[in-house]
Amino acid sequence: MCVQEICGVCHRDLPQGWRDANVFTMAITGARGAGKSVYIAVMVNVLRRYAQERACTVQPYTRRTHDAYNAMYYRPLFKENVAMEGTHPLGVGASFESDPLIWEVSGARSGRLYIVMRDVPGEDMENLTGRPPAFSFHDRADLVIFLFDPILLDSVRQVLSGIIPDVDKGRLGARSGEVLPAIMGLMESGRALLALTVSKFDSLHQLPQAMSPMAPALANPAAHINRDDTMILAGMQEPDAGRVLMDDLDFLDAEVRSLFQLIGEKSVTLLAEQAKANRQIHEYRHFAVSAVGESPRHKGRLTERGISPFRVLDPVLWGMHVRGLSL
Numbered sequence: 001m002c003v004q005e006i007c008g009v010c011h012r013d014l015p016q017g018w019r020d021a022n023v024f025t026m027a028i029t030g031a032r033g034a035g036k037s038v039y040i041a042v043m044v045n046v047l048r049r050y051a052q053e054r055a056c057t058v059q060p061y062t063r064r065t066h067d068a069y070n071a072m073y074y075r076p077l078f079k080e081n082v083a084m085e086g087t088h089p090l091g092v093g094a095s096f097e098s099d100p101l102i103w104e105v106s107g108a109r110s111g112r113l114y115i116v117m118r119d120v121p122g123e124d125m126e127n128l129t130g131r132p133p134a135f136s137f138h139d140r141a142d143l144v145i146f147l148f149d150p151i152l153l154d155s156v157r158q159v160l161s162g163i164i165p166d167v168d169k170g171r172l173g174a175r176s177g178e179v180l181p182a183i184m185g186l187m188e189s190g191r192a193l194l195a196l197t198v199s200k201f202d203s204l205h206q207l208p209q210a211m212s213p214m215a216p217a218l219a220n221p222a223a224h225i226n227r228d229d230t231m232i233l234a235g236m237q238e239p240d241a242g243r244v245l246m247d248d249l250d251f252l253d254a255e256v257r258s259l260f261q262l263i264g265e266k267s268v269t270l271l272a273e274q275a276k277a278n279r280q281i282h283e284y285r286h287f288a289v290s291a292v293g294e295s296p297r298h299k300g301r302l303t304e305r306g307i308s309p310f311r312v313l314d315p316v317l318w319g320m321h322v323r324g325l326s327l
Contacts, residue, residue: 009136015061015102021112024325025100026316027138029183030147032122032173035199035291037084039147040119041073042291043312044103046230047115050313053234054327056107061114065101078307087121090134109238110325126174128182138186143319144281146183147199147289148176148268155264156204159212164203164295177267184271187280193322194272194284195315198256201225202290202310214262217255224252225259225288228311242321249285249318252311256286283322287315 005014028036048058060066076084090098105113118137128135138144150156151164152175173179187194198204205226208219220226229248233241260269272284293308320326 009140015114017112018114021114022108022110022325023114023116024143024320024323025116025118025137025141026143026145026319027118027120027141028145028147029120029125029138030122030173030199031126031149031152031176031179032086033152034122034147034149034173036122036147037073037087037119038077038291039145039199039289039312040101040117041069041077041084042307042309043316044069044073044101044117045078045307046309046312047103047316050230050234051105051108051327053231054107054109056105056327058103058105058115061102061104064099065103068099069101086123087119089121089123105327108325108327110327113325113327122173125179125183128179128186131186135186138183139189139192141192142323143193143195143315144183144187145195145197145315146176146180147197148179148265149173149200150198150204150263150265151200152176153263153265156214159210159214160203160206163206163209176265177271180268180271184275184280187275190279190282192281193319194275194281195287195318196256196260196268196272196284197287197289197315198259199289199291200295201288202293203295204259204288205290214259217259217262223255224248225255230311230313230317233317238326242326245317245321249287249314252288252314253286256288259288260286285315285318287311287318289314 006012007014028040030036051058060069073084076082101117103115105115124135204218207215218225233245236244257269260266272281275281276284289312290310291312293310294305
């Protein structure tokens with residue numbers, strides 16, 4: 001007799017030995033155009049490099065993960081250098097689009113480890129009402145990475161006009177303050193960590209070129225929002241690596257929190273504070289990432305200089321550290 005254990009919630013097959021391993025789950029969520037799929041493509045690539053520096057390997061655990069990552073993420077970005085399609089709403093795209101990406105980490109200090117990622121369709125989040133069971137995984141995830149594009153804000157877009165290429169308005173989604181409340185409504189157990197993450201931060205790195213009150217905040221080369229020591233961290237041993245990571249992220253959190261006030265997004269922080277006070281989430285932090293490293297200048301080409309990621313692993317390393325996991 002063949003016995004296959006399944007998940008009691010989604011009824012998907014569980015890999016053999018799943019309950020005996022460490023599992024770290026994350027949902028990458030936000031509005032349309034926030035850069036979620038591009039972020040996943042680059043974050044996985046950097047995660048594999050980071051793991052290699054720490055004598056670990058990160059490999060797709062299922063064939064569907066291997067095929068989906070190569071077809072939907074790696075090939076468009078790293079091989080074809082084109083803007084990726086957004087994730088289709090549930091029930092619209094290919095069936096494997098709704099499958100999580102499952103990665104097996106071998107050689108991790110935490111022992112046998114699986115990392116599970118879910119790419120959440122932005123259109124579904126913009127149209128979200130209530131608590132649909134299909135998106136209940138937000139509440140069960142170890143980490144929810146909420147990405148939002150600062151170019152959606154008039155205060156930022158107007159200041160950077162003429163400095164960065166004009167944005168295709170057809171790819172812009174709703175503002176973070178419009179989407180985050182609905183996502184917070186999915187979370188009630190107090191389990192999840194929330195990473196409030198400014199995506200496409202390379203655009204804000206151009207602010208010192210503008211005559212704007214926001215420019216001085218980005219002009220300090222020693223600021224943590226202007227440096228990325230990820231690969232230096234990869235070469236350090238525990239517990240020093242964990243201590244240095246959290247010290248760095250404490251500074252980063254304070255800097256990005258202040259930046260939120262400058263760009264008029266303080267409401268995002270307030271929503272997270274209220275969710276923590278109401279025990280909907282366990283903890284939250286502010287992050288700044290750039291997957292590509294520059295704003296696209298041509299519709300048919302994503303980057304002129306190649307992929308130059310900035311701090312893309314910060315939310316993941318923070319979440320794993322809080323959960324007592326490390327590579």
